[in-house]
Amino acid sequence: MARSPSATSPSPEPKKPAYHHGDLRRALLDATVQLIEEQGLEAVSVREVARRTGVSPGAPFRHFPSRTALLTAVAEVAQERLVQAVEASLRNEDQVDPLLKFRAIGRGFLRWAFANPTHFQVISSRAVIEYERPSLRERNDGLRGTMHALLTQAAATGGLRPGEVSRHVLAGRALVYGLARMHIDGQFPSWGVDGANALDESIAILDQFIASISA
Amino acid sequence: MARSPSATSPSPEPKKPAYHHGDLRRALLDATVQLIEEQGLEAVSVREVARRTGVSPGAPFRHFPSRTALLTAVAEVAQERLVQAVEASLRNEDQVDPLLKFRAIGRGFLRWAFANPTHFQVISSRAVIEYERPSLRERNDGLRGTMHALLTQAAATGGLRPGEVSRHVLAGRALVYGLARMHIDGQFPSWGVDGANALDESIAILDQFIASISA
DNA sequence: ACCTGAACACCGTTCAAGT
DNA sequence: ACCTGAACACCGTTCAAGT
Numbered sequence: 349m350a351r352s353p354s355a356t357s358p359s360p361e362p363k364k365p366a367y368h369h370g371d372l373r374r375a376l377l378d379a380t381v382q383l384i385e386e387q388g389l390e391a392v393s394v395r396e397v398a399r400r401t402g403v404s405p406g407a408p409f410r411h412f413p414s415r416t417a418l419l420t421a422v423a424e425v426a427q428e429r430l431v432q433a434v435e436a437s438l439r440n441e442d443q444v445d446p447l448l449k450f451r452a453i454g455r456g457f458l459r460w461a462f463a464n465p466t467h468f469q470v471i472s473s474r475a476v477i478e479y480e481r482p483s484l485r486e487r488n489d490g491l492r493g494t495m496h497a498l499l500t501q502a503a504a505t506g507g508l509r510p511g512e513v514s515r516h517v518l519a520g521r522a523l524v525y526g527l528a529r530m531h532i533d534g535q536f537p538s539w540g541v542d543g544a545n546a547l548d549e550s551i552a553i554l555d556q557f558i559a560s561i562s563a
Numbered sequence: 564m565a566r567s568p569s570a571t572s573p574s575p576e577p578k579k580p581a582y583h584h585g586d587l588r589r590a591l592l593d594a595t596v597q598l599i600e601e602q603g604l605e606a607v608s609v610r611e612v613a614r615r616t617g618v619s620p621g622a623p624f625r626h627f628p629s630r631t632a633l634l635t636a637v638a639e640v641a642q643e644r645l646v647q648a649v650e651a652s653l654r655n656e657d658q659v660d661p662l663l664k665f666r667a668i669g670r671g672f673l674r675w676a677f678a679n680p681t682h683f684q685v686i687s688s689r690a691v692i693e694y695e696r697p698s699l700r701e702r703n704d705g706l707r708g709t710m711h712a713l714l715t716q717a718a719a720t721g722g723l724r725p726g727e728v729s730r731h732v733l734a735g736r737a738l739v740y741g742l743a744r745m746h747i748d749g750q751f752p753s754w755g756v757d758g759a760n761a762l763d764e765s766i767a768i769l770d771q772f773i774a775s776i777s778a
Numbered sequence: 779a780c781c782t783g784a785a786c787a788c789c790g791t792t793c794a795a796g797t
Numbered sequence: 798a799c800c801t802g803a804a805c806a807c808c809g810t811t812c813a814a815g816t
Binding site: 608609610611620621624628629630 | 807808809810811812
């Protein structure tokens, strides 16, 4: 299982530092993601990540002040991907009906969360993201603004049922968040939905919700 | 900090075992709940629980085979309380309209979850409840059946918007679950809702959802 | 029958010392 | 500037030995 990378380096010049070097930070991040994917969030230990990256137990602390900070960094990467997936889903919606665009956002969220359960778990596990990076904040606020604008537009053209627009927005968000969490918490089976159908069923539920708030 | 309980027992007969004795299991459960309430779920260690109960590090393992099993036991107690709170909320609803009864279930869920965030967190943290106790299963299924029956009744009397009843049920459940999780995950502030108003706002969102699915 | 206390193999984190 | 490796104070879990 153990390899000695120095066995095949005859040149005595600067050749020895082969891989633990330039971008240890990224290597640590990659190893963490892989470890989460293999064994789950709880299995992540700084020492194991260091081991997989081939560095000493203390090395990661040069790049992340704590285990939590390491996971926060992973969560930021994941959240960025989620937002991008949602934005892409919105762009790919060719309908102009604002409610259908709103639905495309929700569908994008659900698809990404179900396709990347471990990443979604990291994102939504509290106390892991403690300080909010402004860039992410901005992006998130942007998406929220888009959702609000879409429903406001729907309301203006008489396509939305009565009620506070911001509450409709939050209901939609809570609905998809709840569905995604129920999935990673393994709750669908006890609600009569086979795990394999969970995504399709969730999308159907979202669609029915959209239909419900349509005038 | 340390106490010696044997100092004040002159009788040589069965009097010495003063407190770590009869129901250590319950004492451990209580100490765990208290620890969670004080320091959060992550701070729970078997050793600390043992320390607080005044027993040796290995003692808890006579009653719970693992740390996870200990937390599972706590989760079961919490889930039982949640179900009871929801059932009480339903009983206290004096309206006969099935949709209002359905709403009372959701409100009961929200109120309990917001009033007992740490307990709710334990319940909804995956991999903590691994084996399902039949009694809880039954109760949960019972509640699900009640929700389904209420919406079926509403549909029969023409009070429900078109759509699959079971999907309306699941939407309602996912909505309140999502709202409760957003709360304990601290997400309301970034959605423009002050933490102090989170419960009232959540109830308002639920009410609006109920109104949306009303015919 | 139930608990103690030592033991084992881990962990997060720090910090001098090395290159 | 970045990493090593020893050290410290924890942890979950096991198990002989005590009562």
